[in-house]
Amino acid sequence: MKKYIVLGVLFILPIIAYLFFASGVNNFVKLPVLTEGVEEVSDFHSLNGDTVRLKGKITVLGFLGKHPEKMKGNAFNINQKIYKRFYKFSDFQFVMILPEGMQKEAEELKRELSPLTDMVNWKFLFGKDRDIEELFHSLQSNAALDEDMSTPLVFIVDRERNLRGRKKDEDSGRVLYGFDATSVAELNDKMIDDIKILLAEYRLELKKNNTTNKRNSYLKKLK
Template identity: 55%
Template sequence: MKKFTVLGVLFLLPITAYLFFASGVNHFAKLPVLTENVLELNDFKTEDGKTKQLKDHITVLCFFGKDVESSYANAFNLAHEIYKKNYQFKDFQFVILTPEGVEDEVRILKTKLTEIENPENWNFVFGKPEAIEKVFQSLKTNYTLNDNSASPFVFIIDKDRSLRGRDNDEDFGVLYGFDARVYSEINNKMSDDIRVILAEYRLALKKYNSKREI
């Protein structure tokens, strides 16, 4: 009986170890910085004239362009799999860059988003197409905006205005952003990476508070 127990342990241990590490590679390291100094949003305003900043926030940065309705499916994927799970985390925000003149379309989308979760941290900001292009170019990715100043890819920006992503992704190599059209990519890769960066900041805050108590 003892012999079979030992054999069972020897058989199961490598499998258990593999599943443990394979399911959580990103959980044991910080999410890599791919681009530093992403351009701040100084040339953009919300509908009520306020500014939004990347600095000191964990931001999901999106580019919905002139044809907002064509991004509905992307927005709903993000709302269900990313926003709904994380929007109450302090300093977490969605920022969507859109051209001036689509305010009515944005209001319709925000109404639809209320059916999923309180959209208080969905921040739509408006600016000129040239300003949108400048921010997009500052990400230094291998993606491009279309003629409507839109992209299906969404990006994780940290509190220091650095683009975070994967530098050794099993499918893409360097993964700068996540294709919001692909539900599985948002539900798996992006959701995992958001957990990693939020855990990183939780740990940093915990260490900071511990030092203050000493």
């Protein structure tokens, strides 16, 4: 009897361990989708006249409002902690939303950040207050824009224009829609990890697609 128990334990435990770790991997590589179909930024125009879209890009989305000079500290934080770490990844961009008429202030902010990093993937977009509100509301977060159309929160939007975040933040116990750019600790401890998870998810997806394509190509040759 003891022999069968030992054999059973030796057989069952590895299966349980495998299922446990497999579940952990699946949780790790999938950053939850909180909102599907974030509004596209087609109604906004950029600082340099180039076309900017959320579709097909991994985007850090922010709202600098009518007084971007007051948001310089936030911009510096996300530039140093997030942008400099990830901007070389393919299809990664920062999109900062401002009301019409803030071009001069955006240029000044860009000049101040330029000595610190390559600003190639910093995108400043301008639009009407109504369009800014519609874009923000499409996130369906639990936050609100300030009166000047700004918020200290920045958001992660994936290539399919879905808002990504945490369904249960370990500190607040609530859904984490965006990250407080005034908090270096939150950027370090949470946002960096979440972007890593999203990038890992896309890498695994690419690897899977490449494997499938190679297999299909091999099968065609056999025919």
